[in-house]
Amino acid sequence: MILLTSDENILSWRIEMESSAIEGMIRDHTEAVEKGNFSMPTCCCHQCHKKVDGYKLHECRKRQLRVFHNDIIKVFITFLLRWKCPLCQSTFTEYPSFILPHKRFVLFDMCRLSQQYIESETANYRDTVKCNGSEIGYIDPVSGLCERFLSHSTLYRFIEYLANLCLSFRVSTFSISSRKYRTSTRKLTLIQAVFAIKNILKNFISPDFGTYSF
Numbered sequence: 001m002i003l004l005t006s007d008e009n010i011l012s013w014r015i016e017m018e019s020s021a022i023e024g025m026i027r028d029h030t031e032a033v034e035k036g037n038f039s040m041p042t043c044c045c046h047q048c049h050k051k052v053d054g055y056k057l058h059e060c061r062k063r064q065l066r067v068f069h070n071d072i073i074k075v076f077i078t079f080l081l082r083w084k085c086p087l088c089q090s091t092f093t094e095y096p097s098f099i100l101p102h103k104r105f106v107l108f109d110m111c112r113l114s115q116q117y118i119e120s121e122t123a124n125y126r127d128t129v130k131c132n133g134s135e136i137g138y139i140d141p142v143s144g145l146c147e148r149f150l151s152h153s154t155l156y157r158f159i160e161y162l163a164n165l166c167l168s169f170r171v172s173t174f175s176i177s178s179r180k181y182r183t184s185t186r187k188l189t190l191i192q193a194v195f196a197i198k199n200i201l202k203n204f205i206s207p208d209f210g211t212y213s214f
């Protein structure tokens, strides 16, 4: 569940999505692909930018996804579809709304953790990548054992990635704690990450900015 109480007061946002809800989205998507229950993309071709109504399914790729579940990170296998344009013969990957290109963590976990860090006055990277003081472990899907722990640099990269998705922002809307940055470039990155999260969430929320349940 995502709660957004006001469009203007960005720091009042809360991303509250149970890991079971995220896992449900992954499971639904995976089952739909397995049963062939999906539609052709309606977007323009990513290469020639023309409107195409006859994409051909080119490939179905396995994709590993990681989901936070309290103090562990679970691994799920799902599928990504690749489509071929009949006009220019190029292929492109279609991403479900919760998967980002080149990222194995799902969108909402990346947004939630980044927001937790940015909106807190005092939290640092190392604190934020813990769950109630415990390190968060990666669980090997085969052995079921914890292989390693989540690094604070992963959160740093989440924020960089989200900031690069930001198309526009208003600096005056809120302030970032001066403890969070040493350079104006990093401050800008944090602001851009917040606006990227805002834009991402808007796509999932009803027009009156009420509560949207998945």
Ligand SMILES: [Zn+2]
Residues within 6 Å of the ligand: 045, 046, 047, 048, 049, 050, 085, 086, 087, 088, 089, 090
């Ligand atoms: Zn094309």
